[in-house]
Amino acid sequence: MQVLAFSDLHGDVATLKLLKDSVKDEDYDCMLVAGDLTNADLIRLPEAVQQVKEIFSIMESFKIPYYYVWGTPFREGTLASIMQLIEKPEDYEVKEQEEKLVYQRKIGNRTEPIKMSKVGHRLLKEFEHFMSSLSFGRHVGEKEPVKLGRYWLTSSPETIPKNAILLKHHYRRIIPKALIQLDGHLHYGQHILNYLNLGFLYRDVAHNASPMIGCYWKLTLKDSSVSVKFVNLGSKLKEFRCPYHPKEGTFYIPFYWKRCPICYEPEEAIFKGK
Numbered sequence: 001m002q003v004l005a006f007s008d009l010h011g012d013v014a015t016l017k018l019l020k021d022s023v024k025d026e027d028y029d030c031m032l033v034a035g036d037l038t039n040a041d042l043i044r045l046p047e048a049v050q051q052v053k054e055i056f057s058i059m060e061s062f063k064i065p066y067y068y069v070w071g072t073p074f075r076e077g078t079l080a081s082i083m084q085l086i087e088k089p090e091d092y093e094v095k096e097q098e099e100k101l102v103y104q105r106k107i108g109n110r111t112e113p114i115k116m117s118k119v120g121h122r123l124l125k126e127f128e129h130f131m132s133s134l135s136f137g138r139h140v141g142e143k144e145p146v147k148l149g150r151y152w153l154t155s156s157p158e159t160i161p162k163n164a165i166l167l168k169h170h171y172r173r174i175i176p177k178a179l180i181q182l183d184g185h186l187h188y189g190q191h192i193l194n195y196l197n198l199g200f201l202y203r204d205v206a207h208n209a210s211p212m213i214g215c216y217w218k219l220t221l222k223d224s225s226v227s228v229k230f231v232n233l234g235s236k237l238k239e240f241r242c243p244y245h246p247k248e249g250t251f252y253i254p255f256y257w258k259r260c261p262i263c264y265e266p267e268e269a270i271f272k273g274k
Helices: 013-022 045-061 073-087 118-132
Strands: 002-006 030-033 066-068 093-097 100-107 110-117 137-139 146-148 151-154 164-167 180-183 189-192 195-198 216-222 225-231 237-240 250-254
Touching: 002 195, 013 045, 045 073, 045 118, 045 137, 073 118, 189 225, 195 216
Parallel strands: 002 030, 030 066, 066 137, 151 164, 164 180, 180 195
Antiparallel strands: 002 216, 093 100, 100 110, 146 151, 189 195, 189 250, 216 225, 237 250
């Protein structure tokens, strides 16, 4: 099985188009995305809906099955909540309050409200209609794994079937049972044992960073093994093995970094205190 994988696009349509052009002559069985496809939480709702439509329309144009998880609350928390509402409307009670609609659901002893204006409600329906029209895309929830040929795809670290790919936006603990585990979020890549941080396809100006095109990955799954190939799409990243943190494997970092990410942020180490 041939898999195309990436993470952290941050809403940059031009880079997604560049990725599509880069792989147009290659064959993949599916595509996996580890979140932060959009910047929906950083822009107004009408622009967010438009951005989602544009990005997912390009994803559809790859014409292969693709599977994704949502990213951080900072980027896509609203989308994750809305999709939960769309997929499980019976879990919510709807009330009208000061010209707004309030969707509420019980989680244990607390109530989780989603408030939106009448315009927001119209945009919600537009978003719902668009997402339900996708031919190739599927969100990977935590409850049920997805069958991929002889393999499984899950976003739940607690329930790992045999021959399973774990897809999360951020999960810094190695799960030995997983065939391979994929995440993103940190804005650098890392490969160690069966853990692969996919880095970023596009880094935007958030967190005082300069914009940068990053990387994507080609995964080959055969029997119970996975081979990984790093593709430096923007030619701005480098492979790096840190002499001070050899157990952390190989990093894929911006070309101007002099040290590994763990040198800068020891708390992000996978093998803490070792």
